Structure formats: C-alpha cells, structure tokens
Amino acid sequence: xxxxxxAVGNAMYDMGKQGIKAFTNLAKIGxxxxxxxxxxxxxxxxxxxxxxxxxxxxxxxxxxxASTPLSMDDLAxxxxxxxxxxxxxxxxxxxxxxxxxxxxxxxxxMQRLSTAFGKATAAGKVTGDTVQQMIDAGWNPLIQISQAAxxxxxxxxxxxxxxxxxxxxxxxxxxxxxxxxxxxxxxxEAASHTTQGLISTLQDNA
Numbered sequence: 001x002x003x004x005x006x007a008v009g010n011a012m013y014d015m016g017k018q019g020i021k022a023f024t025n026l027a028k029i030g031x032x033x034x035x036x037x038x039x040x041x042x043x044x045x046x047x048x049x050x051x052x053x054x055x056x057x058x059x060x061x062x063x064x065x066a067s068t069p070l071s072m073d074d075l076a077x078x079x080x081x082x083x084x085x086x087x088x089x090x091x092x093x094x095x096x097x098x099x100x101x102x103x104x105x106x107x108x109x110m111q112r113l114s115t116a117f118g119k120a121t122a123a124g125k126v127t128g129d130t131v132q133q134m135i136d137a138g139w140n141p142l143i144q145i146s147q148a149a150x151x152x153x154x155x156x157x158x159x160x161x162x163x164x165x166x167x168x169x170x171x172x173x174x175x176x177x178x179x180x181x182x183x184x185x186x187x188x189e190a191a192s193h194t195t196q197g198l199i200s201t202l203q204d205n206a
Contacts, residue, residue, distance in 0.1 A: 040076050047083045060093055069105040069191045078114040085118025095171075097188075101178040102139050105191025112137040117170070126165040139184070144173035 037058060044054035061079060065072040075096060082092045096110075099117065103109035116133035120126050126141070134141055145165060146156035159165050177183045 036072075040072075043076075043080065047080065048089055053089065057089065057093075064093060064097070068100060068188045070100055070107055070110065070188065074107040074110065078110055081111065081114040082118050082121075085115075085122045087118060087121050095174070098174045098178045101187035102174065102184045103137060104184070104187040109137040113139070117174075120167050120170055124167060125163045126160055126167065126170050127163075128160065130170075131160065139177070141170055141173045144176055145169050148172060148176065 040058050040061075041051070041054045044057050045051045048054050048057065057079070058076075061072060061075045064070075065075050078096050078099070079092050082095060083089060087095060095117065096114065099113040100110050103113055112133055116130045116137070119133075120130045123130075126145075131140065131142055142153060142156050142160070146153050148169070149156065151159075156165070178185055178187070
C-alpha cells in the first residue's frame, strides 16, 4: 500500500472518529435537554396541579427565553419563586417580563426582585424589607409610587410603615417604569444585544 493511500485512510479514520464524537455530543445534549424539560414540567405540574397547565407554562417560558438574554433555567426559577409566594400563574410571566426589564436582563437581580415581589404578594402589602431587596437589585419602587400618588417620599415611607401601600401600587409602579418611556422600558432587549446576551439567546434557540 502506498504512503498516500495510508495517509488517506488515516485521514478518513480520523474524520470518522470526529463524526462519531460529534454525534455522541449532540445526542447527549438532546438527552440532557429532554431531561431538563421533563423536570420543569414535573415541577410545574406539582405547583399548578395540572400537567396540561405545566406543559403550557414550559412552552411559554421557552419562547420567552429564546427572545431574551435570560435562560430557560433563569425563567423557570423566577416563575417557581413567584408561584410559591402565591402569584397567579396567568400573571407570572407578565410580571417576570417586567422584573427582567427592571433587572436589565441580569438573572441574579431578576431572581432577587422576584423574591421581593413574591414576599409583597404573600404579605398583601409593600414592606421595608420588600423595598430594601428591590433597592439592592437596582430599583427603588417608592420613587415611582410617591410620584404616582403625588406624595413626598416622606409621606410614602410613612404609608409603607403603616402597611398602607398595596401590591397593586407596586405592580402599577412596575408597569410604569417598564412601558413607554419608563426608566427600564426595553431593558432586556438592550441587554440582548450585548455579547453575553447574544450568546444566551443563541443557546436557548439552539
């Protein structure tokens, strides 16, 4: 056998090994993905009491993840946090979008905001702890709440201390800062154009 034939044979062998390795890696990715989706569905079935509702929620979050810098795992965790605190399932994704914009696409900040909002929902009012957690994540809701109510910050803080600021006021503040010309409007979209955001969106689409 000529040296050229041996070289060609070795090259084909190496290509074959690489092809098998690539196929194996793709198969593993596919299995891991299916396993992860199954786990999300199981978790949401427990929380929502229906597999049909769970499947619908997972599909909803998959589409959300594919168009934002946040991963499916980030969104699933945020949603589970909101649901655990009593936020209605049909409202959870919309609220998560607002929190994601306020967090400017930062998963850690969004999770902290989700926990703070969840606590406010469970308590039925906005507390100092809620506000402090949100401030630590980059947003002071009292600024918007006081402006909407035509109050001074001191007056708003007194209302909060008296337990008189409702979750509805907090939601209205979130709506105001994430729509139109609000401070955080398009926050996730802007983050999706960064290098990290593009990579995250590409991974979710893949």
